[in-house]
Amino acid sequence: MGTLVIATSNLGKLDEFKEMFKELPVELKCLADYPPLPSPNENGRTFAANAKTKATYYAKHLNEFCLADDSGLEVKALGGEPGVRSARFAGDEATDKENNDLLLQQMKFQITRTCRFRCALAVANPTGRIVAETDGSCEGMLLHEPLGENGFGYDPLFWSTELHKGLGEATAEEKNKISHRGKAVRKLIAMWKKAANNKNGKRQEKQGRKYSNEQQVNGKAEQENGASKPEREARPDTKPEVKPESKPEPETN
């Protein structure tokens, strides 16, 4: 069974990933399973750029497959802010509470409350090469005050228009169903399953070819022995693989 390191220092994200990956045949690890590393720079202009930077950085240092997440909240009335700066909106070492307070202050007189969460995921192989990327978003409205005790980050300020409740009130299961991260994870799992099927198909095809060669050599004897013929018709679909990754929406900041 392969190992996948969930390369995040955010325990809220980590819990969500653990829940969503629990059925997969992969050994999940997290950064706490390794000696501490300095955090990589997250100064890219897009969520995707930062996710790739983090995945590559951790994969190279840990010599393992690593999954990184870069995510944040885009508020329409603020031109997409805090966006990629969500974690450090109120300063480099800002707490969730400080970020939330600043956001509420900036939105005090705003009537338009439309906002969305966005998430970019990247997987790097142990050499640091990016082998998969997906993204997801989740629409909502910014509340006027915190609601509920669940989730992390900006969840207490986020009213989900899909769930008709605040993410601070939603259970983990409810959130994962509609969240930016949930959508991106499901796309990633679908890509993996497709890649695994293709690989299996190719292996079967190779074996099929091998057997038919053997049959050409040994065919007479096998047929005389009543051995079954290889099923040449059962060849897998050999269509070229289409990358199912959706185009990321343009950054708004």
Ligand SMILES: O=c1nc[nH]c2c1ncn2[C@H]1C[C@H](O)[C@@H](COP(=O)(O)OP(=O)(O)OP(=O)(O)O)O1
């Ligand atoms: O589902 C979410 N619910 C609420 N808030 C969220 C969510 N998803 C991202 N967020 C916020 C938290 C943080 O303010 C920023 C992510 O910043 P981001 O740099 O991607 O993560 P991070 O620094 O906390 O951990 P790490 O970089 O180690 O993965 O967006």
Ligand SMILES: [Mg+2]
């Ligand atoms: Mg970060």
